[in-house]
Amino acid sequence: MLLFGSLRASCLALVGVLLLIPGEPARAGKVGPPRLVEALRAQPGEIYDYVVSFEEDETPDSGLAGQRETLPLKLLNGFAMRMPVADAFELADQPGIRWVWYLHPDEATGTIRVLQGLDYTVATLPLPNLANLSLGPPTKFYRTEPELDAPVQRALGAAAERGLIAIVAIGNTGEQAPGYVNPWSAPPWVISVGAWDHTTNAVWTGSSTAEPDRVDAWPDVVAPGVDVIGPWTSTREKSVERRAYDEANDRFRTQIPKEEQDKYTLMTGTSQAAAVVSGAAAQILRYLNGFIVEHKTSFGDALFELEAGPDRMSDYDRQAPRLTGTATPNDSGGMTYSYTLDEPWRLVKQILIDTAIPVPGARSWQAGAGLVDRDYINAQFGAYGSEPPQLLPVKVQ
Amino acid sequence: MNQLLASFLIGAIAFWGAFQLYPKIFQEAADEIAVLSLEDTIRHIELELAEIAATPGDTAGLILDTVKVELSAQRQDEENTTAELAVPVFDEASIGVDTTRKLTRGSKITVAFKAPAGDELLADGAHGELDLSALVLAARQALLATAKDDPVLLPKSVDIEVHFVLARSVKGEGKIKAYVIAVGGSSSQLDTGGNKIVLGYVNPLFAEEKKDSAGKAVPPI
Numbered sequence: 191m192l193l194f195g196s197l198r199a200s201c202l203a204l205v206g207v208l209l210l211i212p213g214e215p216a217r218a219g220k221v222g223p224p225r226l227v228e229a230l231r232a233q234p235g236e237i238y239d240y241v242v243s244f245e246e247d248e249t250p251d252s253g254l255a256g257q258r259e260t261l262p263l264k265l266l267n268g269f270a271m272r273m274p275v276a277d278a279f280e281l282a283d284q285p286g287i288r289w290v291w292y293l294h295p296d297e298a299t300g301t302i303r304v305l306q307g308l309d310y311t312v313a314t315l316p317l318p319n320l321a322n323l324s325l326g327p328p329t330k331f332y333r334t335e336p337e338l339d340a341p342v343q344r345a346l347g348a349a350a351e352r353g354l355i356a357i358v359a360i361g362n363t364g365e366q367a368p369g370y371v372n373p374w375s376a377p378p379w380v381i382s383v384g385a386w387d388h389t390t391n392a393v394w395t396g397s398s399t400a401e402p403d404r405v406d407a408w409p410d411v412v413a414p415g416v417d418v419i420g421p422w423t424s425t426r427e428k429s430v431e432r433r434a435y436d437e438a439n440d441r442f443r444t445q446i447p448k449e450e451q452d453k454y455t456l457m458t459g460t461s462q463a464a465a466v467v468s469g470a471a472a473q474i475l476r477y478l479n480g481f482i483v484e485h486k487t488s489f490g491d492a493l494f495e496l497e498a499g500p501d502r503m504s505d506y507d508r509q510a511p512r513l514t515g516t517a518t519p520n521d522s523g524g525m526t527y528s529y530t531l532d533e534p535w536r537l538v539k540q541i542l543i544d545t546a547i548p549v550p551g552a553r554s555w556q557a558g559a560g561l562v563d564r565d566y567i568n569a570q571f572g573a574y575g576s577e578p579p580q581l582l583p584v585k586v587q
Numbered sequence: 588m589n590q591l592l593a594s595f596l597i598g599a600i601a602f603w604g605a606f607q608l609y610p611k612i613f614q615e616a617a618d619e620i621a622v623l624s625l626e627d628t629i630r631h632i633e634l635e636l637a638e639i640a641a642t643p644g645d646t647a648g649l650i651l652d653t654v655k656v657e658l659s660a661q662r663q664d665e666e667n668t669t670a671e672l673a674v675p676v677f678d679e680a681s682i683g684v685d686t687t688r689k690l691t692r693g694s695k696i697t698v699a700f701k702a703p704a705g706d707e708l709l710a711d712g713a714h715g716e717l718d719l720s721a722l723v724l725a726a727r728q729a730l731l732a733t734a735k736d737d738p739v740l741l742p743k744s745v746d747i748e749v750h751f752v753l754a755r756s757v758k759g760e761g762k763i764k765a766y767v768i769a770v771g772g773s774s775s776q777l778d779t780g781g782n783k784i785v786l787g788y789v790n791p792l793f794a795e796e797k798k799d800s801a802g803k804a805v806p807p808i
Binding site for chain 2: 331
């Protein structure tokens with residue numbers, strides 16, 4: 191089904207050349223978010239947290255913050271700071287300021303920590319690489335439409351430019367807030383993951399779903415996310431309820447020896463699905479790295495082709511614009527996908543989409559391109575070895 | 588209506604439990620002042636919250652929105668660079684704790700919780716000392732049990748309050764435990780000597796309806 195072929199090799203190629211710039215988010219004025227500007231103007235004396243970003247050719251000048259404390263944010267070429275609303279508007283008018291973004295008190299700390307974490311990750315990991323973001327802002331900040339100008343979304347874009355591929359859980363609000371998704375999952379330069387329920391053979395009802403007409407907020411793919419076996423911390427005992435739930439599960443009892451069952455547990459959610467997709471994406475990235483080094487491929491060169499039968503075609507394939515490569519109908523009723531060396535996030539995301547298995551009964555706004563098949567990915571992209579799971583010492587200074 | 592009924596039930600339990608324990612608690616002065624690590628305390632609470640969030644089951648669409656922890660600090664050790672609070676600690680006997688009961692469930696956290704009298708109404712088998720997560724899950728279960736009656740109403744928000752006092756074991760174990768004196772109550776007399784954890788659950792669909800009760804400017808959202 192999958193046919194790899196080196197179509198052309200040229201010059202020296204390093205993994206690092208897999209970098210390109212994702213589309214710059216649309217500007218929305220200097221103070222954001224635009225939808226809250228008037229409400230903020232009505233509270234000139236209130237003190238809130240903001241992210242301040244400078245123009246790309248400017249060096250962030252913390253002197254503009256006066257005596258106030260600032261936290262540097264490298265990916266956004268700026269800093270975070272706390273100040274009265276009136277000062278934020280005044281700062282936004284200063285030369286060299288790109289934008290000033292207000293953070294609600296309930297999202298400020300988490301948002302700033304994630305921005306610092308992305309800075310740290312990009313600065314310390316060899317790139318290209320992956321980041322599993324099984325997190326998002328509090329659910330009351332979930333949105334029906336992508337807000338690509340917001341700081342985390344912009345930082346994820348800047349990280350993607352540098353080779354960091356973000357896999358983001360779409361959220362677990364499918365039952366109580368249909369149409370609302372984790373806003374960090376929405377940018378086109380991240381991979382948005384929903385959860386699949388193998389017990390019902392359907393999209394997990396808790397998996398957040400966008401409005402059917404908001405293609406830009408759909409999940410890209412789904413992956414098993416119900417009763418996923420994962421590690422349990424050694425620092426505390428399971429509750430009675432959790433222990434009973436685990437031990438009532440046939441798969442858990444079968445796969446985990448009795449004496450090891452305190453070390454594992456069953457968990458459900460799009461975070462678990464995002465972890466599964468992260469493993470698949472890591473395998474694809476490993477293959478791409480090996481292929482590029484072996485064939486000395488340069489940016490823009492053809493890589494390989496992939497033959498997909500009609501069983502891997504979905505509505506998503508016909509509605510969502512391709513990120514990279516070409517898709518040509520073949521004689522079998524399926525598609526022939528041709529890939530060229532492009533930005534890492536485009537290649538990995540498009541391959542995940544192209545190889546996903548369409549899920550019967552689920553619409554694209556629920557399941558995206560379909561179910562990621564980790565075994566299939568391992569088999570088809572295993573020529574350069576397997577990508578073992580690993581824990582990285584990520585911390586925020 | 589169902590939510591109101593659940594709140595009433597929880598509140599009734601709380602007041603009954605508080606009524607039983609209140610005189611014993613506040614007629615006695617605190618036996619000592621102990622210093623708690625705020626960092627450890629918060630870490631324990633985070634672990635409990637993680638357990639609640641990860642516990643399978645119907646949540647009626649409610650998602651944890653806010654956590655408020657109120658401790659009745661007596662003084663703050665300004666010379667100590669670590670974040671610590673000094674809080675009153677009672678003798679177990681002074682608050683009528685039955686020390687013959689054994690801890691049969693819960694996690695290995697330093698702070699353990701004891702269910703108030705009448706805890707049988709919260710969950711089957713919920714006797715003896717309870718951890719916070721089990722207590723909150725039991726309250727959630729009680730809420731859901733009523734919310735499924737017709738007419739079914741969509742819960743908008745629920746605040747679960749856990750009032751507790753700290754006590755040192757009479758067995759000389761040197762261990763300070765937290766004993767729940769009320770769940771769901773908000774009686775002002777409890778504020779004078781007790782501590783409180785409030786877990787605010789909201790339905791995201793109605794999150795924007797939450798108003799700042801203090802009348803301060805509401806941050807735009």
